[in-house]
Amino acid sequence: MILITGCAGFIGYHLSSFYLKKGFKVMGLDNLNDYYDINFKRKRLSILKKFKNFIFFKTDLRNKHSLKKLKKHKKKIKYVIHLAGQAGVRYSFINPISYVENNITAYINLLEFFKNEKSLVSILYASSSSIYGENLQEQNTPISVYAVSKKTLEEISKVYCEIYKMKFVGMRFFTVYGPNGRPDMSVYKFFDRILSNKKIYVYNNGNHYRSFTYITDIIYNIDKVLKFTNKTVKIKDCKVFNIGNPKSIYLKNLIKLIKKILNKKIKITYLGKQKGDVYKTKATNVNESRLMGFKYKVDLENGLIKFYEWFKNEK
Numbered sequence: 001m002i003l004i005t006g007c008a009g010f011i012g013y014h015l016s017s018f019y020l021k022k023g024f025k026v027m028g029l030d031n032l033n034d035y036y037d038i039n040f041k042r043k044r045l046s047i048l049k050k051f052k053n054f055i056f057f058k059t060d061l062r063n064k065h066s067l068k069k070l071k072k073h074k075k076k077i078k079y080v081i082h083l084a085g086q087a088g089v090r091y092s093f094i095n096p097i098s099y100v101e102n103n104i105t106a107y108i109n110l111l112e113f114f115k116n117e118k119s120l121v122s123i124l125y126a127s128s129s130s131i132y133g134e135n136l137q138e139q140n141t142p143i144s145v146y147a148v149s150k151k152t153l154e155e156i157s158k159v160y161c162e163i164y165k166m167k168f169v170g171m172r173f174f175t176v177y178g179p180n181g182r183p184d185m186s187v188y189k190f191f192d193r194i195l196s197n198k199k200i201y202v203y204n205n206g207n208h209y210r211s212f213t214y215i216t217d218i219i220y221n222i223d224k225v226l227k228f229t230n231k232t233v234k235i236k237d238c239k240v241f242n243i244g245n246p247k248s249i250y251l252k253n254l255i256k257l258i259k260k261i262l263n264k265k266i267k268i269t270y271l272g273k274q275k276g277d278v279y280k281t282k283a284t285n286v287n288e289s290r291l292m293g294f295k296y297k298v299d300l301e302n303g304l305i306k307f308y309e310w311f312k313n314e315k
């Protein structure tokens with residue numbers, strides 16, 4: 001059985017569906033918080049609940065006692081894919097404590113629950129491209145509490161790997177978009193506002209670059225990581241991989257593509273660079289592709305078209 005934390009979230013929902021359709025038993029866990037409209041989460045969860053091989057526990061990882069209800073299933077769990085957490089760079093300047101509680105405390109509670117559990121093969125957890133800060137190379141310098149919280153997950157994993165001989169892979173995701181996407185992210189907000197004839201706000205005067213990554217590419221590569229941890233005989237291991245489209249896109253080009261797809265005039269207000277925003281993210285994938293065969297099959301234009309198809313039906 002696979003435990004997927006944050007199963008009602010954007011990536012968690014897609015990953016759960018993927019494994020459920022393949023016939024795996026999936027245990028989903030989420031506290032269904034209201035960081036964004038909870039109806040998105042309810043809707044995703046109602047789809048997952050239709051699968052017979054899915055069981056859901058409403059659990060808040062901030063509270064270690066909340067995990068007790070999973071105890072009788074613990075021995076059946078072979079993999080944990082930890083996606084629950086407080087996302088969003090900007091919100092970390094409004095509510096930084098949420099990142100300590102939902103990312104750091106929550107992760108320690110999860111690891112305390114699973115340490116010394118022999119039936120567990122590996123723990124995969126969500127890190128983020130944000131940990132690089134303005135530096136695209138290895139010497140990362142986080143510039144937000146969000147980034148620090150994700151970097152902390154990577155450090156905590158090293159400790160549990162060393163002390164409890166556990167196997168970890170951290171996954172640094174790069175700007176994920178697609179159907180059922182988060183309403184606080186740029187692709188969703190741009191489509192939503194343009195189609196309602198509202199103006200869009202574009203940060204850093206549109207001069208950002210981002211490795212926009214389509215959701216099915218994220219899921220495909222997470223599955224590669226899971227298989228990789230199953231193949232390696234070594235128990236103790238602690239790796240971190242980038243999962244992000246190597247093509248970094250200029251923000252103004254993203255807007256041009258949306259304009260082409262919607263065939264609509266766009267009203268834009270350009271704003272300055274926001275706190276915590278980095279100028280460029282670009283996923284390097286050389287080691288990942290060689291080691292695990294990561295692939296990125298959906299280019300930005302096709303990804304946006306697929307997103308729009310979904311969005312039209314939702315509204």
Ligand SMILES: NC(=O)c1ccc[n+]([C@@H]2O[C@H](COP(=O)([O-])OP(=O)(O)OC[C@H]3O[C@@H](n4cnc5c(N)ncnc54)[C@H](O)[C@@H]3O)[C@@H](O)[C@H]2O)c1
Pocket residue numbers: 005006007008009010011012029030031032033035041059060061062083084085086087088101102106126127128129172173174175176177182
């Ligand atoms: N979407 C992206 O572009 C992106 C990029 C980099 C990293 N990430 C990371 O990937 C993970 C998944 O991202 P997402 O876009 O699906 O976000 P999301 O907010 O849609 O999903 C996170 C889920 O975790 C749940 N959750 C939060 N705190 C919890 C707690 N204490 N206990 C139980 N459940 C809790 C939320 O209710 C939510 O459903 C997050 O950790 C995020 O930081 C996402």
